[in-house]
Amino acid sequence: MRVLYQDIRSGVRMLSRNPAFSVIAVPCLGLGVAACIIIFSIYNGLFLCPLPVPHQDRLVDLTETAPRSGNQFTGLPYRSFHAWRQQNETFETMAVLGMWGANLSIDNQAQRVTIFRTTHEFFDIVGIHPIVGRRYTAEEDRPSGPDVVLLSYGFWERRFGKDPTILGRTLRLDGAPYTVIGVLPPEATFPLPMDLWYPLREHPDQTGWGLVGIGRLKEGVTVGQARDDLLRIHKGLTEQRPDNEVTWPIVNDWRQRYLSGYRQGTSILLGVVGLMLLIACCNVTSIVLARGAYRSKEMALRGALGATRGRIIRQVLTENLVLSAAGGILGTFLGYWMLQVLVARFAERLGVPPWMTFDLDVRCVLFCVSVVATATIISGLLPALHAGYARDVHTVLQTAGPHATASLTRRRILSGVVVGQIALALTLLIGAGLLLRSLGKVQDVDPGFRTADILTYYMRLPTGPYLDANKRRVFYEQHLEKVRALPGVEHAGLSDNLPFTFQGGYRHFDIEGRPERNSDPSIHTRGVMPGYLETMGVTLLSGRFFAEKDNLRAGERTAIVNETFANRFWTVAAAVGKRIRPRDSKDWMRVIGVTKDVTNHGLDQRMQPSVYLPYVWDSNFNMYGVAHTSGDPLALVAPIQQIVQSADSGVPVDDIQIMSQRVDESLLLPSVYSWVFGVFAVVGGIMAIAGIYGVISYSVSQRTQEIAIRVALGARPGDIARHVMRQGGILIVMGLSIGLTGAFALSRVLASFLFGVSATDVTIFTGVSALLVAVATLACYVPARRAARVDPIAALRYE
DSSP states (O other), X not given: OHHHHHHHHHHHHHHHHOHHHHHHHHXXXXXXXXXXXHHHHHHIIIIISOOSSTTGGGEEEEEEEEGGGTEEEEXXXXXXXXXXXXXXXXEEEEEEEEEEXXXXXXXXXXXXXXXXXXXXXXXXXXXXXXSEEOOOOTXXXXXXXXXXXXXXXXXXXXXXXXXTTOTTOEEEETTEEEEEEXXXXXXXXXXXXXXXXXXXXXXXXXXXXXBEEEEEEOTTOOHHHHHHHHHHHHHHTTTTOGGGGTOEEEEEEHHHHHHHHHHHHHHHHHHHHHHHHHHHHHHHHHHHHHHHGGGHHHHHHHHHTTOOHHHHHHHHHHHHHHHHHHHHHHHXXXXXXXXXXXXXXXXXXXXXXXXXXXXXXXXXXXXHHHHHHHHHHHHHHHHHHHHTSOOOXXXXXXXXXXXXXXXXXXXXXXXXXXXXXXXXXHHHHHHHHHHHHHHHHHHTSOOSSOOTTEEEEEEEXXXXXXXXXXXXXXXXXXXXXXXXXXXXXXXEEEESOOTTSOOOEEEOEEXXXXXXXXXXXXXXXXXXXXXXXXXXXXXXXXXOOOOGGGGSSSSOOEEEEEHHHHHHHSOHHHHTTXXXXXXXXXXXXXXXXXXXXXXXSOTXXXXXXXXXXXXXXXXXXEEEEEEEESSOGGGGHHHHHHHHHHHOTTOOEEEEEEHHHHHHHHTHHHHHHHHHHHHHHHHHHHHHHHHHHHHHHHHHHHTHHHHHHHHHTTOOHHHHHHHHHHHHHHHHHHHHHHHHHHHHHHHHHHXXXXXXXXXXXXXXXXXXXXXXXXXXXXXXXXXXXXHHTOOHHHHHHHO
């Protein structure tokens, strides 16, 4: 320990005596460490931190799949859950839940609240106990059970000021009275924060999908055993439930089910920052090796005085440890600050739940220590081995002048380090170029609808007062009539779903003249009022749009299909006049129009077959309003709110956004991935260019005497410059050849993230390579020009 302490003191003295060296090396390492900490903290928060539930290792997600219908996850029907709950042999407990929304009316004011409808077992699974009152029971979780509700802590605080007398109070949700029986603790935010919770109260024969299943396995039971157990139950009910022939259960680790989509992207970013750290270490290695030329006399004297090779290597590594520790401390503070900025800016927009944190915990501290240790070894091993190499002290003392030519070994090592930097930088920059080009392709995709000057908003009618479907239709028709009369409104419409809202329904349809059923896909279905498609600027390819007569129950039922639907079953030209029928209906619908495809779930997603139905045949309590205006869309917010409030004060206007904002939000996650990758790649590229500039400059400074002799013997300045440029050019070519190989390998990993761009896109590979060559050549030109201006008389006199 005493020797280590002495070496650390020596390292600190060396850094303090060479501030220029420290100013260059420490920030390089700090940037690399900061990047690693940012991405590892995100990875840690997503995949390593414990879930806020007991026995998280046995927590699983339950759902069903229908791959023959094109649905990987259909959601869970309550009747399947009811059978599984009663007959399974592998679960301690299981529950289902569904996200819901309702209009809460208090003091003649309405607001939209979010709700979890759950079975009573859910609280046992997540380990939640109310801090006020009680939770609902199995008796209350029945179809005829009482209307009771639990408040979240945040809602209790915001809306009622943590009133301790809240128990027993009646809240009106969608016009129906609910009795408050408890308040949940602040940590009750898993899996998502909600305002209210109340019993699911489904009937065992309830059909339809869309619920989320969650369960806790018995101790020692594997996911595979649980899946086989539920499959046994599922198959046993096939005769009673024909749908079970084309569906079957899925059991997944909960984290794997909901967070696996982030794993690949986050893992790739971890690899990227690792390469960036490696470039930073290469920079430090170059600086330490260059500085070592001036310390060769010191090392030779140490060897002559009895220091062993191991002792010299240990001292150099310890000095590098001090350097890496300084960079690690700087990187930790910088990384933590940048992480907080990223989380504050994007966490809410990306829907990150409150229980998921990205703090510097024990795992992050251990990771920081390992990064510093790795940086010490990578950046210090070669200089340490070179310093410990045995030398003839007499020769060293004779040649160790300030401008003595560096040894061939040192020059080769420095050249190898620069080649590695260029290769790593090219690999990262090409990867970033592919991602950013892909993002640009996605942003250029025509969504199939108008995005500019469109105001969107959400309304939900309370169930009680609007139980009559005709009353709902009249409300929406009168609403549209008033909105269309507002100044500046060119078109207005209503739909039960909007693109990128992910609240669309799916149905199976029978196609007249096609007897096969099991292979037909699940069709995205949207109920719309006449005028919606025109407002959204959807292109009509054949036929006509809906008219007011189509929204009446009298007369023939009609439908409009999209281009993908028409081409799947007929052709666009032949689709008009054909008949289709939802499988839950006995009435046929005649296709009256075919529209151009509209992207519903993402600009980078493949088009799905879709059907538009008149609202009268698909009447929901919730509708999205769209208004196309010739002026500022946000200027319509107050008038539309006033129209709704004058019609019914119990109906709030919620989720107000411009349509272009919805499109931009759908691209937020790929944009974050692409730009973070790009920033790290550019920083790595700058480090690499700085490295090649530093090495060439060092080479010129070490060869001043040699260059002076060449000039004295007749070499022209141009010859000297070309000689130095040739030296740098060889390093650049070698780095490019290795870097292109690495880029090809990385592009294969990124292939699943690319849209409209080949993994071997010639433009990106050629353009990035040319740009890196140009910048690297410029980095060589500056020291080459300086070499060409060497005054031989002054240089030889100095030597």
